Amino acid sequence: MPVMRRRVFPILHVLGMIVMVFGLSMLAPLLLAELTRDGAQRAYDLAAPITIGSGLVLWLGGRHWRRELKTRDGILLVVLTWTLLPAFATLPLLLHMPGLGVADAYFEAMSGLTATGATVLSGLDDLPPSINLWRAQLHWLGGLGIIVLVTAVLPLLGVGGRQMFKSETPTPMKDTKLTPRMAETAKGLWLVYVMLTSVCITVLWVLGMSFFDAVVHAFSIMGLGGFSSHDASMGYFDSIPLEIAVAVFALLAGINFATHFAALRGRRWGVYRHDPEIRWYLSFVLLSGLALALLLWQRDVFLDLSDALRYTLFNTISVATTLGFATTDYGQWPFFAGLWLMFLCSFSTSAGSTGGGIKMMRAILLFKQVYRELERLVHPDARIPMRLGREVVPNKIVYAVLAFMFIYVASIVTLSFALSFTGLDVLTSFSAVVGCINNTGPGLGQVGPATTYAVLTDFQAWVCSFAMLLGRLELFTLLVVLTPAFWRR
Numbered sequence: 001m002p003v004m005r006r007r008v009f010p011i012l013h014v015l016g017m018i019v020m021v022f023g024l025s026m027l028a029p030l031l032l033a034e035l036t037r038d039g040a041q042r043a044y045d046l047a048a049p050i051t052i053g054s055g056l057v058l059w060l061g062g063r064h065w066r067r068e069l070k071t072r073d074g075i076l077l078v079v080l081t082w083t084l085l086p087a088f089a090t091l092p093l094l095l096h097m098p099g100l101g102v103a104d105a106y107f108e109a110m111s112g113l114t115a116t117g118a119t120v121l122s123g124l125d126d127l128p129p130s131i132n133l134w135r136a137q138l139h140w141l142g143g144l145g146i147i148v149l150v151t152a153v154l155p156l157l158g159v160g161g162r163q164m165f166k167s168e169t170p171t172p173m174k175d176t177k178l179t180p181r182m183a184e185t186a187k188g189l190w191l192v193y194v195m196l197t198s199v200c201i202t203v204l205w206v207l208g209m210s211f212f213d214a215v216v217h218a219f220s221i222m223g224l225g226g227f228s229s230h231d232a233s234m235g236y237f238d239s240i241p242l243e244i245a246v247a248v249f250a251l252l253a254g255i256n257f258a259t260h261f262a263a264l265r266g267r268r269w270g271v272y273r274h275d276p277e278i279r280w281y282l283s284f285v286l287l288s289g290l291a292l293a294l295l296l297w298q299r300d301v302f303l304d305l306s307d308a309l310r311y312t313l314f315n316t317i318s319v320a321t322t323l324g325f326a327t328t329d330y331g332q333w334p335f336f337a338g339l340w341l342m343f344l345c346s347f348s349t350s351a352g353s354t355g356g357g358i359k360m361m362r363a364i365l366l367f368k369q370v371y372r373e374l375e376r377l378v379h380p381d382a383r384i385p386m387r388l389g390r391e392v393v394p395n396k397i398v399y400a401v402l403a404f405m406f407i408y409v410a411s412i413v414t415l416s417f418a419l420s421f422t423g424l425d426v427l428t429s430f431s432a433v434v435g436c437i438n439n440t441g442p443g444l445g446q447v448g449p450a451t452t453y454a455v456l457t458d459f460q461a462w463v464c465s466f467a468m469l470l471g472r473l474e475l476f477t478l479l480v481v482l483t484p485a486f487w488r489r
Helices: 002-024 027-036 041-061 071-096 102-113 129-144 146-151 162-168 182-206 211-222 240-253 257-266 270-274 278-298 305-320 335-344 360-378 395-421 426-437 458-472 476-482
Strands: none
Touching (some): 002 041, 002 071, 027 129, 041 071, 071 102, 071 129, 071 458, 102 129, 102 458, 129 182, 129 211, 182 240, 182 257, 211 240, 240 305, 257 270, 278 305, 278 335, 278 360, 305 335, 335 426, 360 395, 395 426, 395 458, 395 476, 426 458, 458 476
């Protein structure tokens, strides 16, 4: 118990601040509910004070334990934050929709904050606008990480944010600094994030969306989530210009935000050319889209090549970037096409983006390690350094990536077996786990793009919620807290 107290109490002060900031974010949908009189005002009238009040209690409870956060403090804070915030995010849903179960509400909130986009709700067109805004706002806040936002103001409160940022940032190269101070880094990343979101809203609005729909979908796009305000997702608009705009911004959100930051800060657009992930990322996604379009056209899924290119490219980009919007039911395509999309979402996006999966950087390192081992078979005594761009990759990073991949595959297998044990068919079980752990959203089978996750039982929903959390925190951050070594002095 003393060890638990020393480990937990110092972070309660910071956790309380994060919860209070999260509670304040409910004021935006509350204001919309008041202005539109959409019937959800009471839900936010109760949810916001409960959330802010709970954060205040945590803040007061930890104020006597304040100290500079250490590595284990940062890891635990991240895990508690991403576990606790979805619980508070459920309050507007539960209060407005009393028929919604706790497991489903937590699933929906976890899907929102982890920018997964899997949903148990239907009838989205008839939901109060403030509820749809709240769902999309969860994507936007969770996309880059609410902790990075709070990190920008923590130094002003006497609490350093370095360890939190390292635990939260989704990249295997966590020690890379963008600016000398974490606060400056967080502000820089969020500046880029806000700028791209604002441009995205403007473009969608100009191209024909209502301003409300533009905001909702831009929040989802930049967070690479997938919540829409319409059951038909992007298919509701049936607009080629809008689909092109969504695809372009999804591709931008799948690029390392550190690269965007460096390009805007130094006005040096050549940084995109030197980013080792971008050419692999764009090549895999776009060439896959073209190849699948030709395949579907050749198999008469689409009679017109232009239709094949339109629907296949959009849905390939959407799934590969882990955005999860759909304009057609790709679950009805030949089995290979759907399986390839599930494969793409596992690794396509760049490290440091808002996308999910193992990230392209790890995939590149794995490929290079396999090639290096083949070279060693030919030249056993050769010393063969591994390079990523112009930098030599230390072996400790390679070993960490190999361990990550083992746990990644083991997690998918274990969780798929858990769902299959409860009675789900193999395709639905596997694709649901892949869709959740990669924070993509739609899967195949009973959880395909034309359906929702409402078919899941409560236990299955909790399993998928755990998969989303596991994927969003990139496995190690969550699993290390479950080891005895973490709690030893």
